[in-house]
Amino acid sequence: MKFFATLMAVGFLSACSQQGDGSGHRDPNEDVNRRTHAFNVAVDRNLYAPASNAYGKGLSRNTRRGIGRAASNFALPGRVVNNLLQLDLEGAARNSFRFLINSTLGFGGLGDPAGNDFGLEEETTDFGETLYKWGFGEGRYVELPFVGPSTERHTVGRVVDLFTNPLGYALDAPENLLSPTSQVLAKVGSRYEYAATIDALLYESEDSYAQARNLYLQQRRYELGVDVSVEETDEIDALFEELYGE
Secondary structure (H helix, E strand, C coil): CHHHHHHHHHHHHHCCCCCCCCCCCCCCCHHHHHHHHHHHHHHHHHHHHHHHHHHHHHCCHHHHHHHHHHHHHHHHHHHHHHHHHCCCHHHHHHHHHHHHHHHHCCCCCCCCHHHHCCCCCCCCCCHHHHHHHCCCCCCCEEEECCCEEEEHHHHHHHHHHHHHCCHHHHCCCCHHHHHHHHHHHHHHHHHHHCHHHHHHHHHHCCCHHHHHHHHHHHHHHHHHCCCCCHHHHHHHHHHHHHHHCC
């Protein structure tokens, strides 16, 4: 109980910005963010992209997707915590049953009998969404080293989510490393799966920083259910047209 009280206090104190969600972007530290973006592009070119290419070619698609499903399954207990903090009891029950079924019948989440046989689809959420439900604004735009686009609120959420998954406390070493290891492998696999889109965004667009920022903000706001203006919808359509040629 004291642990969760501490998490809530950290979330409230850290997410002190009350700037609400809305149109456009708040990026007063753009110069710093652009330098971080340039660093991230260099890391992607020299580390992420080569690693993902080797990973993708070294494992079959089914194996990569199985690891991705396992990573999602290991993340479910943390999502249940956020469901409960949001008073989303239905989501908490769905994610709990999904975790139990896939951890047993699905061999640790490598398979998805919960979704395929029982119709229990995953309800994704995080502590950033919890803060949104509690009334905290998204704050300023931030580009994080190695992570990429974020906001002040989402950054706090990312940090708190590192400690909200009960598996990290319930499992002994080395089993407690299964979740973070699978998360890293899943991200590497995603980099390989969406290589064409990511390469077009980072290396072929006229201003990759501005496009990454706009795409992230639009996607994040959509995930949270924030109303998007007609102007923003037109802007995001133009970005997708440039990326996909549609």
